[in-house]
Amino acid sequence: MTAWPTKDIRANYNKIVFKARELMRIVDNYIKNGFPNGWKNCIKNEATMDGNASEMKMFTFTSAYRLPFYETDFGCGKPLLVTLAQRGTKNTFSSTDTSDGKGIQVLVTLTEEDMAKLEQDPAILAYASSSN
Incomplete structure (x- = not known):
């Protein structure tokens, strides 16, 4: 029986939680500023910063x-x-x-x-x- 690599999973969860909090701060700022250029640009800009814009759907x-x-x-x-x-x-x-x-x-x-x-x-x- 293969064991799941729990250490790697926990590290990934921490990264996901950190990223989610970071994105929530970005969205909060966009809301406060009235969504300059629209909410889709908020998401696209974040993906571009991560280098994932070409893969994003x-x-x-x-x-x-x-x-x-x-x-x-x-x-x-x-x-x-x-x-x-x-x-x-x-x-x-x-x-x-x-x-x-x-x-x-x-x-x-x-x-x-x-x-x-x-x-x-x-x-x-x-x-x-x-x-x-």
């Missing part, structure tokens, strides 16, 4: 659960489908409740290559159905 996750969209009549009846719009963006995951309230629906925008990988992932397939 950014993903956006958003959700709107338990909001009464399906019970609200917007003037032309209650909606049949509610989604969070993601116009012209990639690498986004937007999720809302299903109309019956018994599940969630996720609108995913990825590159074709990443989508092909996601559609073959057994962990995803166990819980998801596609509505192409």
Whole structure:
């Protein structure tokens, strides 16, 4: 039986915690200054300082659960489908409740290559159905 190298793992955890605290200070400063040039530049600048900008992929996750969209009549009846719009963006995951309230629906925008990988992932397939 192989033992896990706990010393290396602890050292990595310490680095991760240190980096997370450092990033929180950077984000706090950006918030105080009103996000100059946008929040994405905050993240990109940090990745550039680490030399990882070329390897970095950014993903956006958003959700709107338990909001009464399906019970609200917007003037032309209650909606049949509610989604969070993601116009012209990639690498986004937007999720809302299903109309019956018994599940969630996720609108995913990825590159074709990443989508092909996601559609073959057994962990995803166990819980998801596609509505192409």
